[in-house]
Amino acid sequence: MRTSESGLAGRGKGIGLGLAIVSAIAFGGSGVAAKPLIEAGLDPLHVVWLRVAGAALVMLPLAVRHRALVRRRPALLAGFGLLGVAGVQAFYFASISRIPVGVALLVEYLAPALVLGWVRFVQRRPVTRAAAVGVVLAVGGLACVVEVWAGLGFDALGLLLALGAACCQVGYFVLSDQGSDSGADAPDPLGVIAYGLLVGAAVLTVIARPWAMDWAVLGGTAHMDGTPVPAVLLLAWIVLLATVVAYVTGVVSVRRLSPQVAGVVACLEAVIATVLAWFLLGEHLSAPQIVGGAVVLAGAFIAQSSAPAKGAPQPVAAGGVDTELSERENVA
Template sequence: MARAHVGVGVWLTVASGLAFATSGPFAKAVLSARWSPGATLAIRLTGAAAIILALALVLDRRALFDSRRHLRTLAVFGVVALAGVQATFFLALEYLQVGVALMIQFLAPIAVIGWNWLVRARRPSAVTLLGATLAICGAALVIDVFDSGGLDVVGLGWALLSMAGNAAFFILSDRGADTMSPVVLLGAGMTVAAVTAWALALIHLLPLRFGTASVTLAEHRVPTAVSLALLVMVSTVAAYLCGVAGAARIGSTLTSLILLSEVLFAVALSWLLLGESVAPIQVAGGVVLIGGIVLARRGTREQPPLPEGAAPNPVRT
């Protein structure tokens, strides 16, 4: 990969992390207004699906209709990597503290590295592994996981499923980019995810409850529709488009590690928009997290290029 191509991928992924981080404050504001997780999730995915499908129709109409040839990939992407991640995370929160559930979900980079190593024969460099370890330790400090309470077996199961779905997102984004543009992959996948969310609501796994018409955001009362619109357009549409486009340029391993920056942005935005305090241990964790990502980026950059036509084993990633 050309250095400029990789650089664009890195910045797209950082932008994705920032956009994903806004979902915490925007969703929390809606949930605090007595909206149920099921209603919030269904509207979030439905709105995002409508916007991304419209973009796909304008930008790549032919490829969108041709995506029917990839129904299996799109079904797995929509059900597991989009709707499944969020639904299982919400279910995990019924049994676990937020910090514990997040920490388990953020183990996804390890799952991605293991998948690429065992299934795709892409052995990670020692520097990449060290960077991954530091980044995840830093994320643990940022969310202050050590002050988040104990583990519940049921909650642990839901959180592990959320982690697996998160890993599937990175892997399928990387693979899907070989056959579909990011906007087509997301447009079709998000439609499947929206249908899945409403189906989960109909079977009462994620019940629907619509709360008040206004929420508190940045110490101001605003219409709930404003927070929902931001949740759809910024936290979902922009976040996923940048994430898939970034994965297509830098691969699933580095994408999953850089997206750990989401926890840094989430803490900062919660401080700005919700008035939540930032502890010194979280600042220290941010430093460790950034250092780990830099190390992992260095390990990927030092990866030796494949000779043309050569098999991938044992190339590092």
């Protein structure tokens, strides 16, 4: 019986890891689709608003279906929308207006280290040594991927804004995990995402002021490495793949893994974004970027393979016990 439960737990972790990778790929493709739209004349904040508002419309039927969440978990929905959706986007785009994109990405992806700190010192849950090593490797690899040395200008406000994006990303991972151990009373992740997108769209409407947007751009074409592509097709990519699929697979992966493991795997987003830009936008990779990508992959593998499973009372690396499956996992 114990062997069977361990097999189910391992299978669930494998599914969670697969979903986390899909989420990183989907999120990583957002920049590749957004850049041609920005070059065609759209403001970056307007692209973000289109992304979130479009995804909110797609998820609206699920919001209606799970409307009971508004009464049961209003704080969770508001927090996820403000931090996990609007906060990450707004702080990141504000930071890249003052500091290089590579530096902003590196600071934002300090989030996995901050997640480990939250889990260890706030939630007082065990963290394996391998998970910490994985974070260090992932952050170091990211420094190579974004070539942080190419833009080492010091702008205190820009760095603070990027750190704000990292803190909001911590909120995304922590809030995605809220209630996952509550069995049948756990908030449905699709409902949380739907209302989070609605809250994020409302906040970004005030910030982005879409009524001033050049809507005619969406009716024309944008160029991806010289190839004309309908702007509406790129918008569909951003909304459906880079937002809806990315958030759904990301939140579900956090439920199956843990915030700290999912956070490290999410570092792959920067690697994937760089690789996609190489193939689709003609932005070639340098040798340090290739090496950095390999280091990020190694860090993610080490962290996910040795991190404590959900519900384990002590780290696996320290000789932990078999994880007991919750009623929700048994039903699955």
